[in-house]
Amino acid sequence: MRTPDVFIKGLGVFLPGTVTVEEAVEKGWYPAFEAELHELAGAAVAGATPAPEMALRAAREAYERCGHRPGDTDLLLYADSWHQGPDGWQPQYHLQRHLVGDDVLAVEVRQGCNGMFGALELGAGYLRGRAAGAGGGRAATALLVAADNFGTPMMDRWTMGPGYVAGDAACAVLLTTEPSFARLLAVGSAAVSEAEQMHRGAEPLFPPGPTTGRPLDFRARNAEFKEAALADGVGTGALVRVHGRTLELVERTLAEAGIGLGDVTRVAYMNYSREIVEQRCMAALGLPLEKSTWEFGRTVGHLGAGDQVVSLDHLLRTGELGPGDHLLMLGVGPGVTLSCAVVRILRSAPWCS
Incomplete structure (x- = not known):
C-alpha cells in the first residue's frame, strides 16, 4: 500500500x-x-x-x-x-x-x-x-x-x-x-497460511495452553512441524513459498515506495541469530550484513513486535540514518505472515538535532 x-x-x-x-x-x-x-x-x-x-x-x-x-x-x-x-x-x-x-x-x-x-x-x-x-x-x-x-x-x-x-x-x-521528519512511503503484508502449523506444532487448539499451564515452546512446535513436513511433504513446500513470497513482497513494497533495492540505506529485520539474519534476509536480498541492524539487535534480543521500530530509533539516535536515507523494515510472524515497510528520512528528528 x-x-x-x-x-x-x-x-x-x-x-x-x-x-x-x-x-x-x-x-x-x-x-x-x-x-x-x-x-x-x-x-x-x-x-x-x-x-x-x-x-x-x-x-x-x-x-x-x-x-x-x-x-x-x-x-x-x-x-x-x-x-x-x-x-x-x-x-x-x-x-x-x-x-x-x-x-x-x-x-x-x-x-x-x-x-x-x-x-x-x-x-x-x-x-x-x-x-x-x-x-x-x-x-x-x-x-x-x-x-x-x-x-x-x-x-x-x-x-x-x-x-x-x-x-x-x-x-x-x-x-x-x-x-x-520521516515519511512512511509504503507498507504491506502477505501470508503463507499453509505454514500456520509452524507456530502451532501438534498442540491441540482446545483447551488453550495458557488455561492449562502449558508453557510456550516454539522449538518443540517447530520440530513437530518439520516432522510433519517430512511425512507429507506439504510443509517443505510451504517453507520454500515463504522465501519466495518474502522476496515478492519486498519487490512490491519497494516499487510502491518508488525506490529500488540500491536506494536502501539500512534494513531492520528480526533480532535473530547472525546466520538467520544473514541467510534468510540479507543474502536473500543480495545485501551485506553490515546494512542490517543485527549488531544492535543481538544485544537486546527479539522484542516481540518491537524489533524494527526500536532499531529505527537506535539508528536515528546514533546518526546511522539521516536525511535522504531509506530504511527497509521486514518481519516474519505466525500465520505465516510476512510484512514490509519503507521509511524515508526527510530531516533530522527533533530530539536528535
Missing part, C-alpha cells in the same frame, strides 16, 4: 537493562554451544515492570520528543505478542485512561511479531480516510504502540525458539498526515 501522505512525527522507546549471554551461560540458562553458534550477546529484561506500563512510558516519550498533545490523537493501536495482564482485560485502555483520553478509538492488534506492521497498515489507512474527509481540519494522528514482558512462568526467554532469545521492550510511533 502506497502511503506517501503519511508521516512519522514521534518515536518513543522503553528498553530496560540487559542480561548478557555470558551471564546466562554461567547460570545455566543458555547452552554454551548455542552462544557460540548464534553469536547473540544478551537480552533486555524488564523484571516485574508490566508491559502496559512499559507501553505508557514509551508513548509518553514519543509525545514529549515531538511536542504533540496526547489529547489530539484520533486512533490508538496496541500491538502485543504475549500476555499483558489479567485475562478478560485489554491493555490499550490503560493508555487511554492515563494518556490519550476517551474520545479515541482504541484497538488491540494481535498479530504476533508482525503486530507493529499491522498497526502501521491499519493506522495509515485510517489516517488517510480521516484526511480525505477532514475538509481543512487539523491533521489526524494515530498512536501505535508495541509492548511485551516475557519474564513469566510459562515462558523461558533463553530457550523460547530456535536462533533467538526473547527481550522485553516497548515502543511507540506517532503517525500523522502532517508533514514531519
Whole structure:
C-alpha cells in the first residue's frame, strides 16, 4: 500500500537493562554451544515492570520528543505478542485512561511479531480516510504502540525458539498526515497460511495452553512441524513459498515506495541469530550484513513486535540514518505472515538535532 501522505512525527522507546549471554551461560540458562553458534550477546529484561506500563512510558516519550498533545490523537493501536495482564482485560485502555483520553478509538492488534506492521497498515489507512474527509481540519494522528514482558512462568526467554532469545521492550510511533521528519512511503503484508502449523506444532487448539499451564515452546512446535513436513511433504513446500513470497513482497513494497533495492540505506529485520539474519534476509536480498541492524539487535534480543521500530530509533539516535536515507523494515510472524515497510528520512528528528 502506497502511503506517501503519511508521516512519522514521534518515536518513543522503553528498553530496560540487559542480561548478557555470558551471564546466562554461567547460570545455566543458555547452552554454551548455542552462544557460540548464534553469536547473540544478551537480552533486555524488564523484571516485574508490566508491559502496559512499559507501553505508557514509551508513548509518553514519543509525545514529549515531538511536542504533540496526547489529547489530539484520533486512533490508538496496541500491538502485543504475549500476555499483558489479567485475562478478560485489554491493555490499550490503560493508555487511554492515563494518556490519550476517551474520545479515541482504541484497538488491540494481535498479530504476533508482525503486530507493529499491522498497526502501521491499519493506522495509515485510517489516517488517510480521516484526511480525505477532514475538509481543512487539523491533521489526524494515530498512536501505535508495541509492548511485551516475557519474564513469566510459562515462558523461558533463553530457550523460547530456535536462533533467538526473547527481550522485553516497548515502543511507540506517532503517525500523522502532517508533514514531519520521516515519511512512511509504503507498507504491506502477505501470508503463507499453509505454514500456520509452524507456530502451532501438534498442540491441540482446545483447551488453550495458557488455561492449562502449558508453557510456550516454539522449538518443540517447530520440530513437530518439520516432522510433519517430512511425512507429507506439504510443509517443505510451504517453507520454500515463504522465501519466495518474502522476496515478492519486498519487490512490491519497494516499487510502491518508488525506490529500488540500491536506494536502501539500512534494513531492520528480526533480532535473530547472525546466520538467520544473514541467510534468510540479507543474502536473500543480495545485501551485506553490515546494512542490517543485527549488531544492535543481538544485544537486546527479539522484542516481540518491537524489533524494527526500536532499531529505527537506535539508528536515528546514533546518526546511522539521516536525511535522504531509506530504511527497509521486514518481519516474519505466525500465520505465516510476512510484512514490509519503507521509511524515508526527510530531516533530522527533533530530539536528535
